[in-house]
Amino acid sequence: MAPVAENGASEQQQEAPQDVQNGPAAAQQQQEALKPVKRYRRAELDEEEERQRQLLLEDGEDDYEEYVPLKKRRQKEEQERLARLGRVPQPTSSADTGGTGRSTDDEQEVDRRQKESLLVLKAKQLQEAPPETEQERQLKEEADIMRQVTQKAALKTYKELAKDIKYTQAINTGWRPPLKYRLMSDDEHQKVRDQFYIICEGHNLPPPIPNFSDMKFPPAILRVLEGKGIKRPTPIQMQATPAILAGRDIIGIAFTGSGKTLVFSLPMIMAALQEEVRMPVQRGEGPVGLIVCPSRELARQTFDIVLEYAEALKEDGHPELRTLLAIGGVDMKTQADQVRNQGIHMVVATPGRLKDMLTKRRMTLDICRYLCLDEADRMVDLGFEEDIREVLSFFKGQRQMLMFSATMPAKIKSFAESALVDPVTVNVGRAGATNLDIIQEVEYVKEEAKLVYLLECLQKTAPPVLIFAENKKDVDMIHEFLLVKGVEAVAVHGSKDQEEREWAIQSFKAGQKDVLIATDVASKGLDFEGIQHVVNFDMPEEIENYVHRIGRTGRKGKTGIATTFINKNQSEHILLDLKHLLKEAKQRIPPVLQALHDPMEELAEMEAISGTKGCAYCGGLGHRVTDCPKLRADTREQTRKQQDRFGGTGGGFGAEM
Numbered sequence: 001m002a003p004v005a006e007n008g009a010s011e012q013q014q015e016a017p018q019d020v021q022n023g024p025a026a027a028q029q030q031q032e033a034l035k036p037v038k039r040y041r042r043a044e045l046d047e048e049e050e051r052q053r054q055l056l057l058e059d060g061e062d063d064y065e066e067y068v069p070l071k072k073r074r075q076k077e078e079q080e081r082l083a084r085l086g087r088v089p090q091p092t093s094s095a096d097t098g099g100t101g102r103s104t105d106d107e108q109e110v111d112r113r114q115k116e117s118l119l120v121l122k123a124k125q126l127q128e129a130p131p132e133t134e135q136e137r138q139l140k141e142e143a144d145i146m147r148q149v150t151q152k153a154a155l156k157t158y159k160e161l162a163k164d165i166k167y168t169q170a171i172n173t174g175w176r177p178p179l180k181y182r183l184m185s186d187d188e189h190q191k192v193r194d195q196f197y198i199i200c201e202g203h204n205l206p207p208p209i210p211n212f213s214d215m216k217f218p219p220a221i222l223r224v225l226e227g228k229g230i231k232r233p234t235p236i237q238m239q240a241t242p243a244i245l246a247g248r249d250i251i252g253i254a255f256t257g258s259g260k261t262l263v264f265s266l267p268m269i270m271a272a273l274q275e276e277v278r279m280p281v282q283r284g285e286g287p288v289g290l291i292v293c294p295s296r297e298l299a300r301q302t303f304d305i306v307l308e309y310a311e312a313l314k315e316d317g318h319p320e321l322r323t324l325l326a327i328g329g330v331d332m333k334t335q336a337d338q339v340r341n342q343g344i345h346m347v348v349a350t351p352g353r354l355k356d357m358l359t360k361r362r363m364t365l366d367i368c369r370y371l372c373l374d375e376a377d378r379m380v381d382l383g384f385e386e387d388i389r390e391v392l393s394f395f396k397g398q399r400q401m402l403m404f405s406a407t408m409p410a411k412i413k414s415f416a417e418s419a420l421v422d423p424v425t426v427n428v429g430r431a432g433a434t435n436l437d438i439i440q441e442v443e444y445v446k447e448e449a450k451l452v453y454l455l456e457c458l459q460k461t462a463p464p465v466l467i468f469a470e471n472k473k474d475v476d477m478i479h480e481f482l483l484v485k486g487v488e489a490v491a492v493h494g495s496k497d498q499e500e501r502e503w504a505i506q507s508f509k510a511g512q513k514d515v516l517i518a519t520d521v522a523s524k525g526l527d528f529e530g531i532q533h534v535v536n537f538d539m540p541e542e543i544e545n546y547v548h549r550i551g552r553t554g555r556k557g558k559t560g561i562a563t564t565f566i567n568k569n570q571s572e573h574i575l576l577d578l579k580h581l582l583k584e585a586k587q588r589i590p591p592v593l594q595a596l597h598d599p600m601e602e603l604a605e606m607e608a609i610s611g612t613k614g615c616a617y618c619g620g621l622g623h624r625v626t627d628c629p630k631l632r633a634d635t636r637e638q639t640r641k642q643q644d645r646f647g648g649t650g651g652g653f654g655a656e657m
C-alpha cells in the first residue's frame, strides 16, 4: 500500500463530507481528493526529474548540464587523457565491461589516480606543467611582496572594526552639479577629462566642471579667488572639487604646485558653513572639518588659506566660521581654550598635536564629518600612521575622507583605499612624476667642492632661491657659510625651535631674505611665491623627496630651475631612479648617469606585462620592488622597533631568564 501523506490527506478527509453534497462532479472530485496523497518512490522521482528536464529544454534552457558523479567524471577525464596520448581507453566500470572487471594497466592507472589525494595530484600537475619563466617567477615574487606590505589593518575606528560596520554610500551633502552638466552625456564629460589629461577611477563619476562659479561657491569665495588671480580651475580642481562637494571620498594625485590645497580647503569651508546654518556650533563643540598635514609649516600655510576664505564669507554677512591651528611647538592650552570657550568649525593640524588634544579630551570629533590627509603618503612615511589610526578612532560616525599628494606609491594607495567609501581616484599625470615646468640640471660635484660651487650656482637666477640638504648639520654648515659670504640667508630644520622656524619661513616668504636652506621639512607642500631656483645640495635618499623638493619651483605655470649635486656618495639605486625621472620629463641626462648600467632596460618587457612602471613600493622608476632600498630600510626599521618592544636585541624575554 502507498504511504499516506501525514498532513495533507487527513485535512482533506476531514473536509470531505460537506463537499459530497454538491452533485456528482463534485463528488468525483472529492473522491480524487479522498485518495491518499502518496510520497514519490525513487523511480518515480527520476521520471519526474526527467520530465522537468525535458520541460526546461523545451523552454529553451538548453544550457542544462546533467549531474555526473565525481567518480564518473574522473574516469571520463582519464579516458580522454589516455585517448589524447594515443592509448586506447578501456571500459572502466563493471557495467561498461559487461561485468568482466578491470584488467588493463590503464584501468589500474585510473584506479590509482582516483585513490591519490588532491595534494599529490596537485604536486604532479605542477611537475607536468611547463617550467616557469624567470619573468613569471619575478612577477609572482613582486606580487607576494606587495601583498605583505599592503596587508595592514584597515583605517577604521575601533567601533567599526569591532562591530564590522561598513559604510557603502558616500555622505549626502545635498550638492549637485548644475543642470547643464547633468544633461551632458558621460562621453562629453570624458572628452573634457581627456582634454586636461585627467584620469579618473570609480563609480558614478561626478562631472569635471571647468569654472568656479558653476561649482556654486558663494560670491565671497569667488571674489577672493579672483583677487589672487585664480580665474580658472586647474585640472585637479576641475574634477576633484565637484566630487568632494558631492560628498565623495577621494584620492587626489597631481603634480606639485597644481593647486591641490584649494581642492580640499574650499569644500571643507562649505561643509562647515552648511553645518553652522543648520545647527550653530556651540561652546566645546567641533570641528566639523579637519585637515591633517605632515609638517607644522604646511599646516600653518593651509590654516592661513582657510582663514582668508572664512573671513571673506563673514564680511559678506555669512555666519562666523572659527578655525583652529593645532600644531606642536605652540601652547596647547590656548588651542584648547578656543574650543572650550567658543567651539570651532575647522581644524588644521599635525598628527601628533591632534592626537594629544583628542586623548586629553581637549577636543572631540563627535560632529566631525570631513577629514583630509594632505601629503598622505609622506605622513605614513614619516611614521604618523599609528597617530592617524588613533585619531580615526575618535570619529563617531561616517566621515568623508580625502587623501592628497603628488606622490602616491601603490602600497599607500591600497592602504588608503581600505579607509575610503566608494572612492573616486583623480590622477593628473603619473603619481610621482615631476612637474614639466621645471628645468632639471644634474651636476657631478665632488664633496669638498660643493660649498664653493654652491656660491657659483646661486648666480644662475635672481632670488628667491631654496637650498635643500638631507642632514641638519649640513643645513647649519651651508647657512653659516652663506652668511659669511654676505648672502641674506635663513635656515629651517626639525631641531630649531618653533619660533625660529616660523620667523625663517615668514621672512623668506616676505622677500626679506633671499635664500632659505632647509631639510625636507620644507619640501612638502610649502608654497613660496616665485621661487626661481631649487638647489639640491645632495640627492635625497628617496626619489619621492626629490619630486617634492624640486616642486617648490615651477609653480603656477611659471618655469623654474632645479640643480642637483651628485657624486660617488650617492647609491646607484637613487641615481637610476633619477635617471629615469629625467628621461620621463625629457630632460638632459648627464654622462655620469648615462654611463650607469641600467637593469630596467632588460626588464622593459616585464614592465609591459605587469603594467607597473618601476617599483610598486616606493614609486622609483629605476628598480623593481624586489630590489627596493626603501623597502629594505623600512623592514629593518620595523624589525628594530619590534626588538625594542620586546626589550632590545640582547634582552627581551631571553635576558630575563
Ligand SMILES: Nc1ncnc2c1ncn2[C@@H]1O[C@H](COP(=O)(O)OP(=O)(O)OP(=O)(O)O)[C@@H](O)[C@H]1O
Pocket (backbone or CB within 6 Å): 228, 229, 230, 231, 232, 233, 234, 237, 254, 255, 256, 257, 258, 259, 260, 261, 262, 405, 406, 524, 525, 526, 527, 551, 552, 555, 556
Ligand atoms: N586655479 C588656479 N589658478 C592659478 N593659480 C592657482 C590656482 N589654484 C591654486 N593656485 C595657486 O598655485 C599655488 C600652488 O598651489 P598649492 O600649494 O595648492 O599646490 P599643491 O598642488 O598643493 O602643491 P604641492 O604638491 O607642492 O603641495 C598657490 O600659490 C595657489 O594660490
